[in-house]
Amino acid sequence: MILLLTLTLLLPLLGGIINACFGNHLPKPMPVIVANGAVIGSFLACLGCLSSASGDGLRVTLFTWLSSGSFQADVGLLLDPLAAIMALMVTGVASLIHLYAAGYMQDDSDQTRFFALLNLFVFAMLTIVLADNLLLMFLGWEGVGFCSYGLIGFWYRNTENAAAGRKAFIVTRIGDLFFTVGLLWLFALFGTIGIEAINGQVAGLDPTTITIISLLLLGGACGKSAQLPLMTWLPDAMAGPTPVSALIHAATMVTAGVYLLCRMFPLVSLSPIAMGVIALVGVLTALYAATCALAQREIKRVLAYSTMSQVGYMFLAVGVGSVSAAMFHLLTHAFFKSLLFMAAGCVINLAGHENDIYLMGGMRQRSKLVAGLFMVGLLCLAGAPLTGGFFSKDLILATAFAKGDLFHQAIYVIGIVTAGITSLYSFRLGYLVFAGDFRGEELPDDLPGLMKWPLLPLALFGLFGGLLNLPHLFGGYSWLSGWLNTDTDVLHLSLNSEYLLSGTAVGVFVFGWLIAHLRYRKFVRRESGLISAFLLAGWQFDAFYDRLLIRPFRGLCRFCWQGVEVGLVDGLIEGFARTCISWGQALRKMTNGQISNYLQGFIWGLLLIMGWFLLRAVA
Amino acid sequence: MIVPMEHLLILSTILFLLGLVCVLAHRNLIMILIGVEIMLNAVGLTLVGASAFWQQIDGQIMVLFLMAMTSAEVSISLAMVVYLQRCKNSVDIRDFDEMRG
Numbered sequence: 001m002i003l004l005l006t007l008t009l010l011l012p013l014l015g016g017i018i019n020a021c022f023g024n025h026l027p028k029p030m031p032v033i034v035a036n037g038a039v040i041g042s043f044l045a046c047l048g049c050l051s052s053a054s055g056d057g058l059r060v061t062l063f064t065w066l067s068s069g070s071f072q073a074d075v076g077l078l079l080d081p082l083a084a085i086m087a088l089m090v091t092g093v094a095s096l097i098h099l100y101a102a103g104y105m106q107d108d109s110d111q112t113r114f115f116a117l118l119n120l121f122v123f124a125m126l127t128i129v130l131a132d133n134l135l136l137m138f139l140g141w142e143g144v145g146f147c148s149y150g151l152i153g154f155w156y157r158n159t160e161n162a163a164a165g166r167k168a169f170i171v172t173r174i175g176d177l178f179f180t181v182g183l184l185w186l187f188a189l190f191g192t193i194g195i196e197a198i199n200g201q202v203a204g205l206d207p208t209t210i211t212i213i214s215l216l217l218l219g220g221a222c223g224k225s226a227q228l229p230l231m232t233w234l235p236d237a238m239a240g241p242t243p244v245s246a247l248i249h250a251a252t253m254v255t256a257g258v259y260l261l262c263r264m265f266p267l268v269s270l271s272p273i274a275m276g277v278i279a280l281v282g283v284l285t286a287l288y289a290a291t292c293a294l295a296q297r298e299i300k301r302v303l304a305y306s307t308m309s310q311v312g313y314m315f316l317a318v319g320v321g322s323v324s325a326a327m328f329h330l331l332t333h334a335f336f337k338s339l340l341f342m343a344a345g346c347v348i349n350l351a352g353h354e355n356d357i358y359l360m361g362g363m364r365q366r367s368k369l370v371a372g373l374f375m376v377g378l379l380c381l382a383g384a385p386l387t388g389g390f391f392s393k394d395l396i397l398a399t400a401f402a403k404g405d406l407f408h409q410a411i412y413v414i415g416i417v418t419a420g421i422t423s424l425y426s427f428r429l430g431y432l433v434f435a436g437d438f439r440g441e442e443l444p445d446d447l448p449g450l451m452k453w454p455l456l457p458l459a460l461f462g463l464f465g466g467l468l469n470l471p472h473l474f475g476g477y478s479w480l481s482g483w484l485n486t487d488t489d490v491l492h493l494s495l496n497s498e499y500l501l502s503g504t505a506v507g508v509f510v511f512g513w514l515i516a517h518l519r520y521r522k523f524v525r526r527e528s529g530l531i532s533a534f535l536l537a538g539w540q541f542d543a544f545y546d547r548l549l550i551r552p553f554r555g556l557c558r559f560c561w562q563g564v565e566v567g568l569v570d571g572l573i574e575g576f577a578r579t580c581i582s583w584g585q586a587l588r589k590m591t592n593g594q595i596s597n598y599l600q601g602f603i604w605g606l607l608l609i610m611g612w613f614l615l616r617a618v619a
Numbered sequence: 620m621i622v623p624m625e626h627l628l629i630l631s632t633i634l635f636l637l638g639l640v641c642v643l644a645h646r647n648l649i650m651i652l653i654g655v656e657i658m659l660n661a662v663g664l665t666l667v668g669a670s671a672f673w674q675q676i677d678g679q680i681m682v683l684f685l686m687a688m689t690s691a692e693v694s695i696s697l698a699m700v701v702y703l704q705r706c707k708n709s710v711d712i713r714d715f716d717e718m719r720g
Contacts, residue, residue, distance in 0.1 A: 593716025595651075596643050603639070 016119035023112030035115035053084035078132035101243035103450025121147035175223015182216030214274030221257030242345030279319025286312030295535035332388035336380035336462035382426035388465025423512025634661035
């Protein structure tokens, strides 16, 4: 068991190192086989040690990483129910995406770098998931950030891609700063950084301190998970290859923030203020991103905003105190969103590498299979009844509703409105891409089989993901909540209100569909109004941050450069040099090579000396 | 001592200044050399005068050395003047300003 757990973590690292060091010397399909083998092996190993995860979980300490005084950080793994379900999802989805990527990247000359980074990413993500202390988790946290940076800017020869990678790296770094401060504070308070040790000792802590630390952790989570106000990097991150968007920016890395909050839930849950803030951030992000998704034109940006919105729901779930609802939505979302991204990659290929949905249309005739898979993903995203997305979203909203007070009622209302918008933009996307006739230029492009088949299991998981945590209302017995030992999350609402909530959810879904059906069934080229331009630009947040932060910072930099460096430092040194030069130039004129001049100098000197002696003699 | 010391000093000062002006004002190398000779002789005259005034022979001996040295100096200087004349076909001091800054 211990060996299997270690293998789970180390196989992707091994694959990444092999590809990074020797990949270019291996014969052509070998790097791909190594990368896929490593991740699939990791998945199987994770499956193998699943049985030992229940209850208290499985612990392995590989070696002591740092030790200084009372501070000790081990490279220690902890496979408890939460980590197990997350690790299984990460390795499983990553395996399918690796297979897909093998097809997607088959003509790319830089395959080796791609797969090396992708494998390293899986390793870093598993480090986050399996770490038993916060410092190791932070190591993985930075690792996924680095791999995300490298993969967003994978086609770095295009400057825009490289800039998008940099933006993602820098914006998430702001969040990481909060996380670091929280981490160090926790160490200062408890003298340990073990996750379980901290969670076991928080009960006696001062409420204000708990609130501040929780908010710091929330800041870190917001950066990684692209929540308000650190969300601007995610839409730009779509510059990366599609498998990267599917793996990093939909299924795994962006949910790391949710995972962090679930991990530290015993700490976070002690502060009602922090919980309220988490729920508020989540629901506002969900609403914000859903409205933005309504107006986007690029297929991957629609999906990016929908990811942001769905991750907002997960934050909301944590904020209303239901870890199992958050994890439930995290799982179903990972399945259907990676499905959507990969199917979007197929659609883009079929449309002749066209990203703009206004130039698509009629993709149904190109490939029935891809269209079907994409629609499955959209139905899950929109929360069509009985799909995985329906149950998980419903559970989150019902939990918020069940809290009962005014604040949570308001959050529930925003959440349900967002659900309606979600349904609207999902079907808008579906109609624009698949209905009608093809509007772009004819560029038929064949799909390799590897780009289709990995989507099937994801579609099945997406559709039937609801079975993981089927509520009692529908004859299930909330398996996930039981597995996570969070039976308190199971709702105890009256039968009537449960029916009412489900009915409302179905109602907004149908409502969204109807509007989309009326508006987008037939493609009409509309003049883009003020509102849609505002939404297209993501509520102008980029421009706002540009004014608020980037320009003042640029101004400061320009002052330091032009004012301090060029003006003051260089000015002083160059001024001194210039003075010396001008003196030299003036003195140079005296040595004109005329001997009589020099002799004149002698004479004056002589007169001076004689005058001096005369003065002395007189005095 | 037949001549008073003051007269001697005044004469040698006048001679010295005449030589000096000759060195400074003339552009011809040979005239400058003549100026230098005059200045040297003014100094020599002072030495002889001083030697007679204090009744000591040292000053006169020094003048003899000075004469020997001067003749050597003049022969070298004139050789150099001939050389310079061959180089630039001129003995004007203004033509020899290669050492200017």
